Amino acid sequence: xxxxxxxxxxxxxxxxxxxxxxxxxxxxxxxxxxxxxxxxxxxxxxxxxxxxxxxxxxxxxxxxxxxxxxxxx
Numbered sequence: 001x002x003x004x005x006x007x008x009x010x011x012x013x014x015x016x017x018x019x020x021x022x023x024x025x026x027x028x029x030x031x032x033x034x035x036x037x038x039x040x041x042x043x044x045x046x047x048x049x050x051x052x053x054x055x056x057x058x059x060x061x062x063x064x065x066x067x068x069x070x071x072x073x
Contacts (some may be wrong), residue, residue: 001057005050010041019043 017018031037038044060066 001053005054008050 024043026038028036028038029042031042031045034045
């Protein structure tokens with residue numbers, strides 16, 4: 001999971017300079033719980049969402065007995 005998250009982050013960083021020159025406040029798309037969000041809001045939400053997953057991974061990795069406490073795959 002962490003390598004995929006890093007890949008996603010790297011992808012965003014590679015186009016960051018292109019996004020800075022575009023007004024992303026206009027286009028909107030509905031979120032099930034939050035209603036309509038513009039592209040700026042979606043980018044913040046995605047970043048926060050991925051950060052929460054990163055925190056969850058760190059919590060699991062820090063649990064006593066890790067990795068022995070992992071369920072079989």
